[in-house]
Amino acid sequence: MFMRIDHVGIACHNLEEKIAFFERTFDLTVVAREINEEQGVKEAMLHIADGDGGASYIQLLEPLSPDTPVGRFLAKRGEGVHHVAFGVPDVARALEEIGGKGIRLLDEKPRHGSMGSSIAFLHPKDVGGMLTELVQAPDH
Template structure:
């Protein structure tokens, strides 16, 4: 089912400040930030080999990332795995009784399809499944 680790998500209070840290201290190139209204976030990624790190800033305090920051502070938020067919993966997980946050795909960064597995269903780790658009796959 899983093709690779697509990205690790880091919740940050200020996307520009976090991006500057990685750019100036680790020499990475940060992609242009993108707002995903449905999720209440602004996100920007930088590549690390075949994977990436996604910096995620809430656009409103009541978004899931905003609530996460209030409760836990900045840091590791989720792991995202690339899958070939997200709808099939979700159906298979649901059939196996895995607790899902999203039973249907949503639109994610870069026009990807994405869905989350509940941390309760993945041993305490918020897990995102991502199906990339044809051009990125």
């Protein structure tokens, strides 16, 4: 079902400072920036590598306000890993399969994600405490 780790989402207070850190420290390059009103974030995708299953990224997330999911995460836990996203060939089918195994779905159907992808989230309490995202690349 999983083709790769698509990205690791990292919550941060200041997107520009965190981008500069990852560029300077790890020689990563920003390949996309987006404001996602639905999710309440400003984000940047930094390319790590390409593999047989597709590319992998670091996704930096700055909340648009404190009352968004990422804003609440930062207030409670501080900066750090917010979620792990796995690439799948078909998000709708993956949701059906995973939901059929008793895992609670935060999204019943796919929605808009970064760089034109389709995404959905799984309930962290059913996945070992890890917020898990499923990502279908736009070319699939």
